[in-house]
Every structure is written in C-alpha cells, then in structure tokens.
Amino acid sequence: MGQHDRYDAIVAGAGHNGLTTACYLAKAGLRVLVVEKNDWIGGAAVSRSLHEGWTYSNCSYVCSLLRREIVRDLELPKYGLQVIPYEGGASFSSDGGYFAYMSDHDALRREISRHSAHDADAYDRFSQTVIRQCRFIRPFLLRNAPDPTSLKPRDIGELLFLIKQAHGLGKKELGETLRFWSMSIGDFLDEHFENDLIKAHIAGAGIIGTGLGVYSPGTAYVLLHHYMGDVDGAIGAWGFARGGMGAISNALGACFEEAGGTIVTGSGVDRFLVSNGRVTGVALENGDEYRTPLVASNMDVKRTFLEHTEQQHLPTDFLKAVKRFKIRGSSGKLNIALDALPEFPAAPKRAPFLRGDLHCAESLNELERAYDDWKEGRWSQNPYFDMLIPSQIDPTMAPPGKHMMTVFVQYAPYDLEVGGVRAGTNWNGQTRGAFADCVFDKLEQACPDIRSKTLHAEIRTPWDIEQEVGLTEGNIFQGELTFDQLLFNRPVPGYAQYDTPIDGMYIVGSSAHPGGGVMAAPGANAAKEILRNIGKSNAMTGYAA
C-alpha cells in the first residue's frame, strides 16, 4: 500500500456538512480525502440537469439557514456562492381567493386586514414572539450541546452559557420560552389568529420535513427551525442559491480543493475499518482501501453504524440507541420544467409575491388530515406543498422564456402501504404517477394551466431520495427534530458531541446537533471538535474556537 492511500482524515459523503468538515480540516493543514458514492458531490444540496436546458435543485431548494459565520470563514462567495433573497409568498384558497405574505410591514398589515382586522393586530405580537425565540436559539447553533450528565468543566461551561442566555430572557420570557418550545404550531397559531387561510399559510413551516402534524406538540420549534436563518442578516429571510443549491456544495468543494483536499466520487463506503476500538481506514465499494486515523461520516447515524460498520465494534446499548433513532421519510418532491410561466388567476398580474413560496392549504384541519394519511402509509390525499418558481429570480435555472418549478410535498410516506403491506419498494411507476397526479390536482387550485405548461416532471419520493442521496428513509433532516432527538439527545445520549464509541470516528452530518436544513453547523461544529481532540489549532475566525 503506497503513501497515496494514507490520509490524515477521510470524510465519508460529500454532502454540504461533509464538505464543510473537510474544508475546516484541510485549512488546518490536514491531508484530507472526501469519498462520495455518487458521481457528483453535494448530497442533498445539488443542482442537476435532468431535462435538457433546465437545472433542478432536486432535493433542497431554498437557502436561509446556512450559517454566515461559515460562509465568511470559508469565503464561499469567492468560490461562486451567491444567495439571492426572494420576497413574499401566498396561499391560494379553493374559492379563488388568496392570502399574500410580503416582507414590507405596512403592506403585510393591509393584506392581513383584508382577511381579518383582528389578525392584523395579532400578527405583530406573533412575529415578536417568533423573532425573540429565534434570537434566543441562534447563539446555540454553533456551539456544542452540553452533556447534562457530565461534570467536565467544558460541559458545565456550556450549561452555564445556556443558563446565562435563559437568565437574560427574564422570568416572564423564560416561561414563554418553555411553553413555546413544547407547543404545537396549531395551538400557537390558534392562540393568535382567527383566519384559517393565514394560519395554514404560516403552519407549513412547522411540519416541513417532519413526521409530525400541525397539532403535534413540538412543531412550534420546527417552525423556528425554518425561521431562525437569515439572508445577509435579515432574520427569517430565505433566498435562492444562484445556479441552484449545488452552488453551495460546489463552492465548498472548490474551497476544499484549493486548500489541498482530494475528492473521489463514484464509489461509496463499503465499510469503515476498525481495529481495537480505533478507526483505521475506509474500504470503498470498488475495492479501494484508504488508511486514516480519523473518519468523519457525513452519512446519517443509522447508515453509518447499521450498514457500514461491523457491529462487533459497537456497544450494545449504543447500537440499540441508533436503531431506535427516528428517521422518518415524510416528504416528496416534484421538479417541473415549464414551457412558460403558469397563470395564477387569483393573483394580480405579475404580483411580486408570486416569486415567493406558494401554497394551497386552507386550514389547519386540512393539514392535520394530511398527516393522518401519512401515519397510515398513504401520501396525503389533500397534500400540503411549498412551491416556488426560482427561474423568475435566477434565470440560470431554465432556458430563456422557460421556467423551473420546485414543489416540495408534505406528506409522502417512505414505506408506502399497498394491499396491507408497507414497504419502500411499493413506490413504482404506477404509484409514483398516482402521487404526482394527486399533487398536480392540488396545484391546479393555484394555477389551473399547470399541466399544459409542464414539459417534464421529476417525481421524487422518500424512497427515491434514500436510493439516490443515501438519506435513510429520504428524511431531509437525517433524523426527526423532536425533543428526544435534539441537543444532548442528538443523535444518541452520551454521544452528542460528534463523537462515537469508535476512537477517531465522528458523525458530522445533520444527524448530529443542531440538525438538518443546509445549515452546515453540524459539519463546522464537528470539525472544531475534531481539531480540538487532535490538538490542532482552529482555522476558524468567524466564531471563537
């Protein structure tokens, strides 16, 4: 075995988190290899050309959570990353009406009062609470989750930081925070608003990507998870990565290669090599083996340990905990190439809010029923979707005059039920077609001519996402965002600081704290932890080492 087969660190999986870890390690002077099973990098942050002339962000599709500290540290704009904010959004009702969301406060207030004067007053109180909670949580995203059972100074230090932040809230806010974190988005919205369409419009962010319904406690937090990001400092704002989400991965990849790293695509990890409780290398599916004392797995925790690690190397309790870690597929996606912009008869011509996120959910009960379908292994018969036409803002996504539409669908089960049997393999040409038809039917509520404008549609079920990207059950967060799986419980109690029972092996993907959403925080935090453990100084400047 030659010297070229030996690396200081190997990152398994070139998703955005894996690449982020790789960048930080390479910048700290390590000789790093990234291995990726697909022929392209990016994991679920990719731009793919699946219909000639069109670019699909065929998994994740919008950007807000990507931590700006990381963007600055790694100088991603230098490598081509440009995030273009989009504004507004709307929900269309079946009776031909709509509710439009806009970021201009006065305009929004006027729009809300068109539906309910009461809700216009309530909105300020609502957004104050949400922003306050966002401010509270943001400092934690780039910090390790303290282990409450530990008496190590570092864990106590982190706990004290938490207490200090909580203390800063004051008594009343502390109570509100406890309450907010444990509430359902449905109850929270019912408390503030009376109009069903407005409630349904906001509620979507509480369920996207989860196996929870709008009335499941804990979904108010999920809303936060979608609101705590920013675009250029505007908290809660979302944007498109120019050229599709792949632009993020490509920028990370370029940064990594410039720092001297190597990326090998086209062959995934067959197994992690372990000897005497220490990781020693990685064996790829194509038979290649690489030696390394340090492995960072960007795969989710189930895939890492249940499929690619020999189980005799793992304590039984740990294995049991990994098995019960919940990663549930709940979302599907349609990527559509459009011949022309569809008509939205309800909206004023060229309304700016059509460039934002569009929905057709009309009430919280409708969303809850969509969840009930999913629990039984069916896709929602009346699905919720988050639909955008990014080519209106980013013309690189489609040929001139044509458009690209992305439709994120909640809920679609991973283990589809057919004839009493629930299995991922039940997703075939026929069921996928029926699923797409169901989504198109609902899309027609907003744009009746959508079918005639469609040139090509890529149908993505949780099963497809798992097969292609490697995310277990196609779950976009690499694990449910419920309290039993957040902070010091993520992914496994006692192993919440990116470490694993195998020396030298780390979990750096969204299965780790603080979770998914193209944030890159798990990848960066893990890199910090790895460098600290091997006694290397940190190349990060964006946040204190």
Add this chain to the structure above:
Amino acid sequence: MTTPTYDAIVIGAGHNGLAAATTLARKGKSVCVIEKNETAGGMARNTTLAGGIQVPEIAHLLYNLHPKVTKELGLGSARAPLELRKLASVSLSEDGNHAIIRDGKAEMVDGRPHPEAAPFAELMRRLTLFAGLLGQLSTKSPPSFEGGLTSLNALTELGGLAKLGLDLKRIGKKDMREFLRVLLSNAYDLILDDLEDSPLAGALAADAVRGAYAGPRSPGTVFTLMYRMGQGGGAQLPMGGMGAVSAAFETAARAAGAEILTGYGVARVLVENDHAAGVVLEDGTRISARAVLSNTGPMPAMMLAGAKHYDVEAVRRMRNQRCKGSAAKVNLVLNGTPEFTGHNTDLAASRLLIAPSATYVERAFNPAKYGEMPENPVIEAIIPSLTDPTLVKDGRHVISAVVTSVPYGLEGGWNDAARERLAAITIATLEKYAPGIGALVIEKQVLSPACIEARTGAPGGHWHHAEMGIDQILTVRPANGMAHYRFGPEGYYLCGAGAHPGGDVTGLAGRNSAMQLLKDGVL
C-alpha cells in the same frame, strides 16, 4: 367594618376543594365549602341508576391519591374510613388471548408468562423510576424563577430542584440519560421501541392518553403516562364506589371542623380593594371571608372574580388555555353477569381495557381532532359489583365505561341522538369482546364531555380542568405567571386540578394551595 364570617371560603366541594378546606381547618381556620350540587364530590361521586344501584358517575378508579394527602387528612383511618382494592388490568383481545398486567408485570390470560414479560418489566422499571422522580415536584409549589435565575428566592427554589438533580445523578448516568431523552417524547415510539404492537402495548398507550386531548404519537404523552404512574400506576377500586372516596374527603373535612354547604351556587367572588372578601351566592346572599379558594377550572375562577381584576395578558392566557375534554362516561346497567371471550368471572372483576394496539389508540383519536365520534373507541371499563357485592342489586350489575377520544366540540353539538349514538358505539365495541352483552343492557347513562362540564363545571368537561401538556404544567400551570395558586386579587387562590400538579384524584392541588395560602400569611 364587620368581622368576616369565615377565615376562608372554598368554592366547590370536589376532592381538591375538600382537601384544601381540611388542610386549613386543621390549622384552626374557620372554613366554609360551598357546593352548587346537592352532594359533594364533583367528578368523584356516585349516582343511582335502575331504582337503587350505586354507580360511579364519572371517575371510577383511583391511581394517584397521594400518600401525603391520605396521611395528613386521615383518609382511610377511623376518622374517615376508606377501603381500596387493587385491580389487575386486562387488555382485551378479540381472540381471547388477553394480556394481563398485575403489579407491573405482564402475563397471559391462561396464566402463561407473557412473551414480552421481560421487556415490559424493564420498561415499567424505568417509567416507575422516572415517575417517582417527577413525583417529588408534585407536593410543592412549582419553581417560579421569581426575579430571574440568580435571585435569592430562585436559589432557594433551585435548592429544592437540586434534590431532584441529586436524585437524578443517583439513578446512574444511563438511566439519567434515558430520563432526559424520554421526558418530552411520545408514548407510541417509547412503547413500540421495546414491544410488539399488541394489546400489551395498547394498554400502555391508552393509559398515556386517557383524559388527554392527544393521541399516543403526540410528543408529551410519555409525561402523561409517567404522571399517571406517580404512585406506581396500579388501579385501585374504592369499595362503595367513587362516592366513598368523596365521602371520606367530606368526613375528613367535617371532622376537622369545616362547614359544607351544598345546593348553593356561587354567583361571584367579592373583591374589595383588590382583595378577596367573600362570595355572593346565586340567591344573593353575601358571605364574607378573608380568603377565597376556588376549586373550579381556571377560567371559571377568573370569571367569578371578574376579568377586570386581571391584567390583559392573564386574561388572554386563560382564554387560550387548552382544555378540550375527550373522555365520555357510559354507565350500563346489566341484567346479569356479562361473559367475556376467553375470560372467567375472576378476570371480569379487573380493569378491562379495549386498546388492542397502540396504533388502534392513535387511530381512535383521529376523528376527535375534527369533532367526529370514533367508530372504534378506546374503552376502560370496570364492573365494580363483581368486586364489591354491596353494589349488586337483584342480580343486576353495572358496567362503568370511560370512553376516550370523544370530542367535547362534537360537530353538530351534543344532543340526545348523539348520546344515543355514543351508547350504541360503546355497546357495539364491548360486544366484540363480550358477545351478548348488548342484550343484557337494561339502562344506559351517557355523559358526554359537554354533560360532564354541565354537571361539574370542569371547563370543556376536561378531567384535569386543563390539558396536561408540557406547555401547561409546572411553572406554566395554569398559565405563565399564575402558577402559585395565587390567582389575581390578593387572598384569592386556585385550588383545583387546573393548578399544579394537575388532575386525577390526588388531593395535592387542594392541599398545596392551602399550604401556599398559609405560607403567604393571608390569614
């Protein structure tokens, strides 16, 4: 100014009201309990059906009566006699292969050990351990964090919490981690991580959500399961029916010197100079007192004093309180002993559960979310007369059934037809496990959540006066800033299940509120 007639008036003679009154009276205070119904007891009363059979009207079993309350009030002593019998739980299966839970252990109906006895025992061990830890918080006022986290007051509270922290440490790292993981989790996943989805799993899932407006997949249901297990989780049947429990509370109150006035509704609470000064009865009589405790739900308590005595924030919080009842009560008088498939009479005397799987329990709750009645409800039924022969009359037995996932806000409203439909659904469900039971029914009593509200005043007919969600317990029960029994005007206290620690016949809310009142120096 005249001297007040009483030191304290308690509105409502539910068990918590009586516990509060007894606690105060035993400290030498003059106390009067005022109850709008003709008898004391609230939800823990007996009713008479079919010309003289005693039936537990609403609540029918005891789980959580706190030993501290029993001791302090002297319940079960010669002063206030109360006899309890432990009941095993039988989770029914249509094929007769029922699962039996006795003293926290699982077995099969024919005496064989349950195939999942070991994982079940381990699950129960953990839950009982955690429930015991949480139980420590129930006998004190919840921490208030008054003045932030670093003030002297908060430090004293944290001192109390430190005991909990210490005990947490003492259970070992592994269990402590498990505790922190499951605390806010959902019962469905917790149960099915260790058990197959069978009647055994169903029984736990049903216990987790009974009386709650939630399905077992809702996060927070592990907490409600642990709450129920605070005293070990075993069900106890009071001899003489639930009425005997209230009778014991009532006897204890009278023995301590409290007066109980039944048949008088309170129209409003008198507030003078922002201080509770007594009550005005519905007939216009004024009774003055130096303090008033309300055993009503939080919102009705606020309305009795008048919303103008509360700040806007508090009123808004009360209005937004989650208190949708989801449990109905169906009492059926049977002209004979029912036969359950694969069952002997001995087992029919147990707590019978219709919850064949955790998935069944979740499905049962689905329609309730949309104001619809479940076609296949979860039922907890007992036939008290099989254990307590004093309740049998002319060979007639009573089956007392708690039917859950029945919405308070039924689409179309609760009327005779709806109640009739609920009775039919209940009988049809029972019929699957006890063929022929329907033919034995000679009288029916159906109490929807709306009826329960009308009879007891509990908001939404909710068993616990307010949902026991994580967002409505401890420091935020009944609402943020109102958690210490002090309820608006000085000298006005909330002493019912809407206050910490919450529902079930525990007696703690009443006892704690009286202690807080004494500590505050109001009297």
